Amino acid sequence: MSSERAALAPERFVLSDGTIYLDGNSLGAMPVGVPAAVEDALHRQWAADLITSWNDNGWWQLPARIGDRIGALVGAGPGQVICGDSTSVQLFQTLVAAARLRPGRTVLITDGGGFPTDQYLTDSVARLLDLEVVRIHPSELARHLDARTAAVSFSLVDYRTGELFDLAGVTAATHAAGAVMVWDLCHAAGALPVRLDEAGVDLAVGCSYKYLNGGPGAPAWIYVAAGLQAEIDLPLTGWHGHRSPFALEQHYAPAASIEQARIGTPPLLSMLALDAALDAFDGIELSAVRAASLALTDQVIAYADEQLTRYDVEVVTPRAASRRGSHVSLRMPSAYEVCQALIARGVIGDYRAPDMLRLGLTPLYLSGQDVDRAMAELRDVLETKAYQAVEFARSSDHPVT
Amino acid sequence: MSSERAALAPERFVLSDGTIYLDGNSLGAMPVGVPAAVEDALHRQWAADLITSWNDNGWWQLPARIGDRIGALVGAGPGQVICGDSTSVQLFQTLVAAARLRPGRTVLITDGGGFPTDQYLTDSVARLLDLEVVRIHPSELARHLDARTAAVSFSLVDYRTGELFDLAGVTAATHAAGAVMVWDLCHAAGALPVRLDEAGVDLAVGCSYKYLNGGPGAPAWIYVAAGLQAEIDLPLTGWHGHRSPFALEQHYAPAASIEQARIGTPPLLSMLALDAALDAFDGIELSAVRAASLALTDQVIAYADEQLTRYDVEVVTPRAASRRGSHVSLRMPSAYEVCQALIARGVIGDYRAPDMLRLGLTPLYLSGQDVDRAMAELRDVLETKAYQAVEFARSSDHPVT
Numbered sequence: 001m002s003s004e005r006a007a008l009a010p011e012r013f014v015l016s017d018g019t020i021y022l023d024g025n026s027l028g029a030m031p032v033g034v035p036a037a038v039e040d041a042l043h044r045q046w047a048a049d050l051i052t053s054w055n056d057n058g059w060w061q062l063p064a065r066i067g068d069r070i071g072a073l074v075g076a077g078p079g080q081v082i083c084g085d086s087t088s089v090q091l092f093q094t095l096v097a098a099a100r101l102r103p104g105r106t107v108l109i110t111d112g113g114g115f116p117t118d119q120y121l122t123d124s125v126a127r128l129l130d131l132e133v134v135r136i137h138p139s140e141l142a143r144h145l146d147a148r149t150a151a152v153s154f155s156l157v158d159y160r161t162g163e164l165f166d167l168a169g170v171t172a173a174t175h176a177a178g179a180v181m182v183w184d185l186c187h188a189a190g191a192l193p194v195r196l197d198e199a200g201v202d203l204a205v206g207c208s209y210k211y212l213n214g215g216p217g218a219p220a221w222i223y224v225a226a227g228l229q230a231e232i233d234l235p236l237t238g239w240h241g242h243r244s245p246f247a248l249e250q251h252y253a254p255a256a257s258i259e260q261a262r263i264g265t266p267p268l269l270s271m272l273a274l275d276a277a278l279d280a281f282d283g284i285e286l287s288a289v290r291a292a293s294l295a296l297t298d299q300v301i302a303y304a305d306e307q308l309t310r311y312d313v314e315v316v317t318p319r320a321a322s323r324r325g326s327h328v329s330l331r332m333p334s335a336y337e338v339c340q341a342l343i344a345r346g347v348i349g350d351y352r353a354p355d356m357l358r359l360g361l362t363p364l365y366l367s368g369q370d371v372d373r374a375m376a377e378l379r380d381v382l383e384t385k386a387y388q389a390v391e392f393a394r395s396s397d398h399p400v401t
Numbered sequence: 402m403s404s405e406r407a408a409l410a411p412e413r414f415v416l417s418d419g420t421i422y423l424d425g426n427s428l429g430a431m432p433v434g435v436p437a438a439v440e441d442a443l444h445r446q447w448a449a450d451l452i453t454s455w456n457d458n459g460w461w462q463l464p465a466r467i468g469d470r471i472g473a474l475v476g477a478g479p480g481q482v483i484c485g486d487s488t489s490v491q492l493f494q495t496l497v498a499a500a501r502l503r504p505g506r507t508v509l510i511t512d513g514g515g516f517p518t519d520q521y522l523t524d525s526v527a528r529l530l531d532l533e534v535v536r537i538h539p540s541e542l543a544r545h546l547d548a549r550t551a552a553v554s555f556s557l558v559d560y561r562t563g564e565l566f567d568l569a570g571v572t573a574a575t576h577a578a579g580a581v582m583v584w585d586l587c588h589a590a591g592a593l594p595v596r597l598d599e600a601g602v603d604l605a606v607g608c609s610y611k612y613l614n615g616g617p618g619a620p621a622w623i624y625v626a627a628g629l630q631a632e633i634d635l636p637l638t639g640w641h642g643h644r645s646p647f648a649l650e651q652h653y654a655p656a657a658s659i660e661q662a663r664i665g666t667p668p669l670l671s672m673l674a675l676d677a678a679l680d681a682f683d684g685i686e687l688s689a690v691r692a693a694s695l696a697l698t699d700q701v702i703a704y705a706d707e708q709l710t711r712y713d714v715e716v717v718t719p720r721a722a723s724r725r726g727s728h729v730s731l732r733m734p735s736a737y738e739v740c741q742a743l744i745a746r747g748v749i750g751d752y753r754a755p756d757m758l759r760l761g762l763t764p765l766y767l768s769g770q771d772v773d774r775a776m777a778e779l780r781d782v783l784e785t786k787a788y789q790a791v792e793f794a795r796s797s798d799h800p801v802t
Contacts, residue, residue: 086665088639238489264487270668
């Protein structure tokens with residue numbers, strides 16, 4: 001345990017006194033620079049400058065500019081990431097495009113334990129393109145890859161268990177079979193170093209409201225490796241992705257760059273908030289974030305092993321650091337009620353059906369002492385059976401991912 | 402001319418002194434209630450309440466709640482409109498769904514003069530589903546409709562000319578041929594009464610940053626007629642549209658309601674700004690907006706006819722009120738330079754290649770006197786040839802639609 005460890009940059013976030021926030025893996029805390037940026041977006045850019053902001057305040061360039069900033073956090077060189085739309089929409093884009101890169105191949109492989117939207121969009125794309133979906137656990141990949149495999153799409157971190165998969169190894173195996181690799185980085189971007197370029201990843205998507213702290217529903221992003229940009233064939237052919245959007249031509253011709261992955265007009269207020277939010281990473285190395293994250297997840301795991309097994313609490317997250325993301329999942333009886341009892345005490349984690357308490361550890365704003373206090377509260381809730389007083393209200397549970 | 406006409410509700414908007422804004426058809430002015438709503442979204446909902454806002458601040462319900470508010474402005478009863486994503490994405494959704502409603506039919510009819518993104522998405526959907534695209538002018542519809550027609554999609558108001566098409570008549574003709582009707586209401590919603598339910602429209606989409614004043618890139622919306630919701634089959638199967646999103650099931654099953662048209666997590670800051678922006682319509686009848694809009698467009702047309710023909714200015718917009726939306730397009734030599742010269746004088750309109758000056762007339766915040774002054778400036782720019790001093794910079798023209 002390392003309870004003396006300070007948060008890396010708590011002064012960069014607006015945090016509520018008395019709250020210990022263990023749900024940055026669902027919605028990151030608000031960076032301090034966001035309100036001023038949004039106020040400027042409203043009063044100066046929108047209300048005063050009006051339509052001229054597209055040129056004069058750089059609105060048109062914003063998706064690519066933010067894309068490059070996110071790219072720098074996931075190991076992507078400039079010109080390969082663009083910001084916009086939701087993860088679900090970006091998954092659709094990448095999966096159709098991946099299949100089109102391998103005409104004649106008939107199988108999409110996805111993680112059967114992956115986040116539902118990934119599976120739903122994979123099924124939808126398979127139906128549109130007359131492909132087959134094979135659901136496996138990423139550990140089983142080797143024996144499912146063959147010459148029929150068009151694409152493999154996995155989340156780098158399992159949204160329930162926190163298991164971290166092997167980006168480079170899985171990508172290499174997929175490529176060895178001649179298939180296209182698509183990564184969903186929702187639970188990884190901003191939490192740990194990701195090396196997209198180095199691993200030769202083809203396509204990737206991610207949200208920006210979790211560890212990137214971009215705000216509720218902040219626009220997602222898509223990565224298209226530079227080497228694929230000449231041949232990629234995206235289905236959501238909105239006019240912003242056109243080679244000459246202002247020529248207003250009748251027929252679509254994609255931009256030669258990552259700009260081809262733009263779709264329609266992006267939600268600029270949300271996007272400008274995200275732009276300001278990314279300042280929280282300025283000058284901070286993801287290797288330092290990773291080291292601090294592992295210390296915090298170690299701390300939770302050690303505490304659970306030492307203090308909570310007597311309450312039938314089981315650590316679900318892999319104990320090997322190399323196989324662990326930035327959240328820890330604890331399986332326990334009455335997990336939903338325990339989660340609610342903790343929230344009532346100001347310790348905000350979340351619940352995953354049927355029996356998991358999920359604790360996100362965001363070292364930018366969480367200290368070892370915060371984690372100590374959270375775990376002590378958890379122990380007390382279990383010891384005193386405080387969770388028995390929680391009203392059963394699962395049907396309105398919030399949509400955390 | 403009716404230069405004494407006051408704006409309907411200028412006190413509901415933040416307007417810059419000295420600016421006459423004739424581009425509300427591209428980006429509406431900012432309603433006064435937006436900044437406070439966004440500040441609340443940032444400080445209370447995001448920073449303080451964090452993830453609990455999904456339940457406690459109604460984030461989950463927001464797309465449907467805003468959808469109903471927009472529905473009320475386009476003649477749609479509750480439960481048929483949901484807010485989210487961009488118009489381009491929503492066009493993709495509706496066009497795939499429309500084609501799937503008519504299996505065996507092979508033609509999508511679209512407006513060959515329609516906004517490019519509508520045409521691009523129609524082509525993309527046709528390619529995915531192996532259909533043919535027929536481009537026509539809406540006035541030619543009758544002779545193209547036949548038993549091969551799966552769907553017809555038109556914009557209700559032509560983005561260049563301002564021509565208003567016949568919602569009820571076109572819909573009826575399309576239905577008589579057994580095809581599905583899709584309307585793009587980007588240039589109509591909030592500008593004039595639209596009667597989706599009454600006309601029996603099947604599907605519609607629209608943006609919310611033009612006459613709905615929702616802010617830059619404010620989320621779009623989709624209308625699915627109640628009678629189609631049991632059989633519609635949407636391709637963008639994001640988890641928010643699932644019947645039981647929090648059960649996190651492996652396979653997609655659409656919600657039985659309009660909720661099935663949700664995709665992924667929406668951009669909540671932009672959406673909360675839109676919600677506040679819609680207050681600008683509270684208690685205002687669209688028939689009054691329409692009457693005032695026609696008075697303003699009449700005023701522009703009359704002035705152009707009387708004062709500007711000597712400068713080779715031609716009114717492109719139909720003169721019949723029943724065939725006119727809420728903007729007027731004037732064809733003229735050096736239209737781009739004239740537009741820039743007007744902007745330099747605080748009269749903000751926009752330019753459509755190759756030779757059109759487009760003037761959007763938004764009576765909520767524009768008065769007859771504003772239009773008088775704008776037209777006098779236009780006349781002066783033409784008379785003094787002030788536009789000759791404008792530097793040629795079209796390549797960076799802003800993305801107005």
